Amino acid sequence: MTFLERVKTVLNRQKPDKVPFAPYDNLIPRGDFEREMRNRGMGLCARRSSVGSRTPDVWSESFRSGDIIETIYHTPVGDVSTKRRTHLGRLSDSGSVQLEWMIKDIKDYETVIFMIDNAQFYSNDEGYNKPLRQWETDGIVRGSGLTAPYDSTEGYFGLFKWGTEQYDHPDHFSRLLDALERRAERMFPYVADSPADFIAFGGLSGSYSPKQYEKYILPFYRKYIPILREKGKICAMHAHASNLWGFRNLLAAADIDVIEAFTPPPIGDLSIAEARKAWGNDTVIWVNFPETVFLSGPEATKEYTIDLIKSDPPGLLVIGMTELGLYGVADEYTENAFKEGIKAIMDAIDECAF
Amino acid sequence: MTFLERINSVLYGKKPDKVPFAPKAGLIPRGRFEREMRNKGMGLYSESPVCWHEMPDVKTEYETQKDTRLTVYNTPVGKISSGRKNNKIRRMIENVKDYEPVIFMIEDTIFHPDYSVYLNTVRDLGSDGLVRASGILNPLEEAAGFIGVGNLEKELERHPQELKRLIEALEHRTERLLEVIINSPAIFVSVGFISNYYSPELLKKYVLPFYHEYIPQLREEDKICALDINTSRISGIKEMISKIGVDVLQGFTPPPEGDLSIKEALEIDSVIWLNLPDCILFDDSFSLREYIKELIRQDKSGNSLILGLTNLRNIDSIEMEETYKNALMTIIDVVG
Numbered sequence: 001m002t003f004l005e006r007v008k009t010v011l012n013r014q015k016p017d018k019v020p021f022a023p024y025d026n027l028i029p030r031g032d033f034e035r036e037m038r039n040r041g042m043g044l045c046a047r048r049s050s051v052g053s054r055t056p057d058v059w060s061e062s063f064r065s066g067d068i069i070e071t072i073y074h075t076p077v078g079d080v081s082t083k084r085r086t087h088l089g090r091l092s093d094s095g096s097v098q099l100e101w102m103i104k105d106i107k108d109y110e111t112v113i114f115m116i117d118n119a120q121f122y123s124n125d126e127g128y129n130k131p132l133r134q135w136e137t138d139g140i141v142r143g144s145g146l147t148a149p150y151d152s153t154e155g156y157f158g159l160f161k162w163g164t165e166q167y168d169h170p171d172h173f174s175r176l177l178d179a180l181e182r183r184a185e186r187m188f189p190y191v192a193d194s195p196a197d198f199i200a201f202g203g204l205s206g207s208y209s210p211k212q213y214e215k216y217i218l219p220f221y222r223k224y225i226p227i228l229r230e231k232g233k234i235c236a237m238h239a240h241a242s243n244l245w246g247f248r249n250l251l252a253a254a255d256i257d258v259i260e261a262f263t264p265p266p267i268g269d270l271s272i273a274e275a276r277k278a279w280g281n282d283t284v285i286w287v288n289f290p291e292t293v294f295l296s297g298p299e300a301t302k303e304y305t306i307d308l309i310k311s312d313p314p315g316l317l318v319i320g321m322t323e324l325g326l327y328g329v330a331d332e333y334t335e336n337a338f339k340e341g342i343k344a345i346m347d348a349i350d351e352c353a354f
Numbered sequence: 355m356t357f358l359e360r361i362n363s364v365l366y367g368k369k370p371d372k373v374p375f376a377p378k379a380g381l382i383p384r385g386r387f388e389r390e391m392r393n394k395g396m397g398l399y400s401e402s403p404v405c406w407h408e409m410p411d412v413k414t415e416y417e418t419q420k421d422t423r424l425t426v427y428n429t430p431v432g433k434i435s436s437g438r439k440n441n442k443i444r445r446m447i448e449n450v451k452d453y454e455p456v457i458f459m460i461e462d463t464i465f466h467p468d469y470s471v472y473l474n475t476v477r478d479l480g481s482d483g484l485v486r487a488s489g490i491l492n493p494l495e496e497a498a499g500f501i502g503v504g505n506l507e508k509e510l511e512r513h514p515q516e517l518k519r520l521i522e523a524l525e526h527r528t529e530r531l532l533e534v535i536i537n538s539p540a541i542f543v544s545v546g547f548i549s550n551y552y553s554p555e556l557l558k559k560y561v562l563p564f565y566h567e568y569i570p571q572l573r574e575e576d577k578i579c580a581l582d583i584n585t586s587r588i589s590g591i592k593e594m595i596s597k598i599g600v601d602v603l604q605g606f607t608p609p610p611e612g613d614l615s616i617k618e619a620l621e622i623d624s625v626i627w628l629n630l631p632d633c634i635l636f637d638d639s640f641s642l643r644e645y646i647k648e649l650i651r652q653d654k655s656g657n658s659l660i661l662g663l664t665n666l667r668n669i670d671s672i673e674m675e676e677t678y679k680n681a682l683m684t685i686i687d688v689v690g
Contacts, residue, residue: 032480062416089470136386
């Protein structure tokens with residue numbers, strides 16, 4: 001089987017020749033090591049969008065001061081701004097972190113809601129089709145979907161203010177949520193009609209309670225997933241929270257095809273076997289391999305991976321890297337540990353071939 | 355030999371096992387085909403900064419609207435902008451009063467060494483690629499960037515004093531940047547580019563002294579200096595390029611697009627890093643196989659040639675994608 005055949009077999013709920021190993025493409029950069037692993041069967045997951053957006057009545061300007069970039073968004077109803085610190089190395093693809101978010105004051109709601117309502121969407125099929133042609137059998141290209149409106153709200157405040165704002169200004173927060181619902185509805189037809197058959201759809205960061213998940217997130221999945229399934233889409237939720245135990249039954253209720261970025265112990269609190277028990281034999285579990293295991297050495301990594309694979313008899317498993325990958329390499333020691341660790345994962349996968 | 359050993363052989367004047375094929379990484383998208391090409395020996399050439407810069411007393415705004423993408427610089431001595439306004443190109447220096455703020459910006463520039471991007475790229479590529487550090491630019495080409503290529507010679511007549519001050523400011527900034535590059539872990543460094551827009555006299559006056567000052571300093575620190583040839587018309591400035599005395603001429607486009615034969619180019623005492631012409635990649639009427647064989651035959655020493663792709667036309671159809679892949683496969687097959 002080629003890598004693509006292997007991963008598609010799993011996504012179609014069948015058992016492949018062996019567990020696919022599919023880190024995100026950006027987390028395993030090009031080079032001799034990456035080529036060696038790809039020659040051995042590792043494939044990469046490329047996230048590419050076929051939906052574009054624009055906000056025709058919003059214009060922006062940015063100011064740089066040292067390593068800080070401030071961006072101001074101008075709208076007919078007011079201005080909002082963000083700040084980022086740059087040149088921070090491989091913390092993220094952009095090498096930057098956000099310091100200030102758009103909503104700092106109650107007056108900022110109106111401007112942000114204007115921007116959300118001003119967003120227009122368009123199809124950009126080539127944004128998906130071209131990478132699909134380029135990767136051929138060496139990668140799986142995942143299209144973009146929607147983020148649950150409640151999850152999107154956090155991006156306007158930063159985590160702390162987002163937590164308090166829901167209680168300090170519930171009416172304003174609710175209006176923001178309504179605007180994001182409207183935006184999701186406008187974007188949805190483009191997602192549903194996109195050429196991508198495998199798409200990202202929402203996530204779970206674990207920064208709120210199961211009660212909130214039930215209230216705000218579950219209806220989102222119940223509204224859209226049946227339509228997408230009818231359209232033949234396979235939807236993946238990016239559940240990178242490390243506290244999934246408390247959400248396991250709610251995730252089952254979301255009835256999503258793939259639970260992705262699933263991080264097992266020792267980082268996460270839910271094992272594969274427990275997840276399988278909660279989600280049944282029809283859900284693909286796409287693991288985010290916990291890189292900390294690499295620090296225990298290649299033998300321990302191999303044993304860990306074998307245990308992981310054996311703990312899921314249905315074999316609807318993909319092993320990936322969705323958060324760190326080789327971005328965790330900082331020096332000679334970690335380079336060696338990570339590369340030996342990745343080789344050990346592949347050794348284990350080969351040893352456990354079905 | 356690995357790709358890196360092969361290309362380093364050429365850069366250090368030794369004979370490799372075969373001619374290296376090193377296209378710019380961005381021109382070879384990742385995928386099954388690209389992996390196969392690397393398995394057959396193709397390497398990737400990548401460029402990386404070794405610092406970032408700021409202008410603490412300049413406030414920079416990026417204005418993005420429908421037909422406008424403008425960068426506006428607010429300095430204590432005036433405001434200037436560059437980019438596109440209402441779909442018209444806007445240069446930083448459009449008026450004599452614009453010189454002051456531009457010179458202020460150049461003098462205000464502080465370079466912060468940051469080798470992390472370079473080191474990460476080197477580590478990632480391993481033996482599959484070569485990383486070139488972004489380096490210095492010659493002041494004439496840089497000044498032309500502020501003024502507009504077509505306006506430079508006119509400006510020399512109209513505002514010679516202002517232009518002289520601009521070039522001096524650029525040279526002082528280069529001295530500050532040079533220190534960062536010299537102290538960086540990078541071995542293979544860019545020393546800017548040269549085009550055919552200027553007369554040999556102008557190049558002799560502004561470009562040659564610049565390179566004669568800085569290239570020896572870089573060489574003293576064991577750096578290998580690469581000059582980009584940003585034009586296919588270089589026969590008129592061949593002597594000038596020869597006098598610059600750079601280690602590698604990168605992006606050299608041979609005939610039929612370029613006007614200097616590979617034999618003549620090899621007379622310059624530099625490694626010739628080719629940019630294979632688009633027409634031989636995409637036009638069926640050329641026998642690519644014979645063309646590549648002939649290029650390789652021209653390098654009698656066997657250690658002065660690197661095959662590459664540094665510029666490429668926009669590939670905008672599936673047919674072109676297929677043609678491009680076939681061409682790349684032919685090149686790697688001929689190289690062996």
